[in-house]
Amino acid sequence: MPNAQWRAFLGKRVLALVVLLLVISIGVFSLIHAAPGSAEQMLLSGRRPPSPERVAAIQERYRLNESFLNQYGHWVTRAVRFDFGQSIRTGEDVALALRERAALTVFLGSYAFALIMAFGVPLGVLAAVKRGRGIDRATIALSVVGVSAPAFVTGIFLLYVFAVILGWFPAFGAGEGFFDQLRHLALPAVALALTGLAPIIRYTRTGMLEALDQDYIVFASARGLARRKVLFAYGLRNALIPVVTAGGLILGVMLTGAVLVEVTFSLPGLGALLIESVNFQDVPVVQALAMLTAAMVITVNLLTDILYLFIDPRIRFGKAAS
């Protein structure tokens, strides 16, 4: 694909990303209005009956007297500068709080995702190659167990066995520095990865089975190419598109859906923050979290689409044009 086309493609996709985020931001901002009760009550999270001055101050601060559009405009212009205001609960700057928490969650999510790909793809390939045999069935059974056991159950189980009984991994804390984090977050990452392993194994297996059935596999073998080359350069390479699709979806889930695992392992991540904030009706934090989640999911999708272009020349050149 020529450079100009690349730029056009990227430009278009980034523009779409921005538009999408704007649309989502309207929805997110409306949360405060959609929630039961008046916005003032919610913001005051009424323990004591609020004094009229307090109400007026709140109204002033959140511009609740102005029109919805004005309020939104004000919120969004600050949001693009990553200014989401202060947390109602802690008074902390939301963006700052998020940054600390996000670092942990992104690390944990990527860790789990790396584990999923590192184990899921080879297991899928193995299952496909040994189609119908014991190892194939065992892999599928294992992945079903993984996906059906809730993360907090596997989490507690892992904690009990590997942290409490065997003492191989710490039971607590997130660790400092890369390698320490790797050690501290191993159990949570495994618990998280188990929930996303099954689809990757499935997609890899199905894609491989389909690819291995193709003529180009027979032809590659007939030319005497090594089995490993046939399996990977021909089989897996052609099976990759569905795997990448599933991988993108799962990465999104890993980054945004680690709530249960974070709570189980008492990790101060985004998920834990979300729960605390929702419980406390800490609207600015919830809004910022929702925007961050949306941005992460959309970015992962964009990366997936770019990856397609690298994997499949037919997409790159536009098959219709050939």
Next chain:
Amino acid sequence: MRPADHFEQHAYATMQAQGTHLLEVRDLRITSRVGGRHRTIVSGIGLTVSAGETVGIVGESGSGKSMTARALLGLLPAGLMAHGTVTYEGRDLLAMPERALRRIRGSDIALILQDPYTMLSPLRRCGKHLEETLQLRDDGPRLRRRSYRDEAVRRLAEVGITDPGVADVYPFQLSGGMRQRVGIAAAIARDPKILVADEPTTALDMTTQKESLGVLKSLQESRRMGLILITHDLRVAFAMCDRVYVLYAGSVVEVAAAPVVEAEPLHPYTLGLLLSEPPSDRRVSTLEAIAGSVPEPDEVATCCPFAPRCAWVRDDPCRVGKPALAEFAPSRHTACVRIADIRHEMSALRSSAEHPVPSATVAARSRTLVRVEGLDKVFTAGSGRKAGRTVQALVGASLEVGDGESVGLVGESGSGKTTLGRCLVGLETPSAGEITIDGVDGSDYSALDRNARNHLRRTVQMIFQDPYQSLNPARTVDFAITEALRARRERADPQEDLDALTGELLGRVGLPADYRARRPIALSGGERQRVAIARALALEPRLLVCDEPVSALDVSVQAQVLNLLNRLREDLGIAYLFISHDLAVVRQVVDRVYVLYRGQVVESGPVGDVLDSPKHPYTARLVASLPRPDTDWLESSSTAKRPA
């Protein structure tokens, strides 16, 4: 024609001269095991190939020919097992461990497959396919990366691809013929001694087929490779091969030198195959079709495999045991146990069946039923703002079909012939031009009122190429036909009437009435196409657009369907627009023919005239691409015959 004896001596002499064989297959059996049930796919094949020799394995689908090809390289699909011996350089390939076999594959025995569209990995550049294969050569010093590329370009030139840029493109950017050449170049990159070619040209156009076969033949001769050509097309086998093995339901039924088989087949199946093949140079009154279809090898394990379909069958000796291949005359083997008795009857049948009838005289033309004038059709790739690349499928095409007339439309893929047919039945709307059907303007079906549209749909019906896709797999035959019958009546007929009509229609297309309860899965390809025809006839159309109606079928079945179409026309006075790439087929069923080339009608006229003395160079090229056994069909390449 020269006397057969001459050929026998010739073939015998060459076999003697060759001495040892490169590859010898003995009693090759291929079985599958599905859910504990054993199935035979190939039941005992023997064959030999020598250096510089081309042997053909000819058979229809279900004969086991493709699995034989794959068994030779130890590449059978999972669940299939090969037994017997395949001896190459004194070693039995079937007993060899996978690791050792891999050293033989590509370097000693190579394989090319039928479908050039799926043979190359879509994600790998063409040159890469060659380079990675070249890198496996263990002779000589290993080259630098750059040199492999140069070598790949040189190899592409060898198969007639002189543009070095082809090495850098992906397979999907090339035409089928080009892909097949890249495939051939990759297959022989390690200079194998034997090349197994499994239907290498079946998926290609006629002219491309001829070119590809020419490439194969010249490579084989210049390298003195042994070539095993697997094909369903006897004409191709005769044009290419020194010796032919005729395979039927997993067994070899006849072996002899190609010219000898061509001159006098010694097995009723070979004769049937030969006679089912529509002759390209003349029209015959009816094709001698073989009734029924190919059985499973296990169904005929204890009798002559052809017994259920043979006209000369006798319970004794044909059904008392499985006849072995025996030498009937020097170097002529047949598995027919009655050949001595029926030899003369067979040749008598052949001479009468091949007796030409004059191509249908173009009688004073009947009333014009369909007139197409100046038809344009432009397809635009992509949509919206991306729309840019356009393909003009039809460029001012005009044709006429008279009432009850059979008109052919021939051309290669991309010529626009299918588009024209689809425009006629309203599946496509032409970009410009006029279609008049039975006095109604049919240029744009969507612009017509309901009545006029229904009238057109009843007047013109279509039969599609692939009977496996044109019938709804979830519905019975009865449903498919009754649905069409209801559309004709537009009111609820009593069920008994519909039943009677369905039975009648099935009878017309030669199917027993109890087929109505079947679903497509329980039908063979030929039977499905018959159902599709019955469904089209249900509307009592006056024109049937037949889009390659027999090209997906085996030759023997193809002949049945062609005969059926001819009979229906006689009985019903229905008109055909017969779309086909196969000139020989067209000759058997049409009165007049239009030749379509890049969307334009370049020639038209009575079919005999057009095919016998083509005026347009493209038509001449098409006619020349028909495989001919008797002359140097492959011109440039077939001059240097192997020394005897």
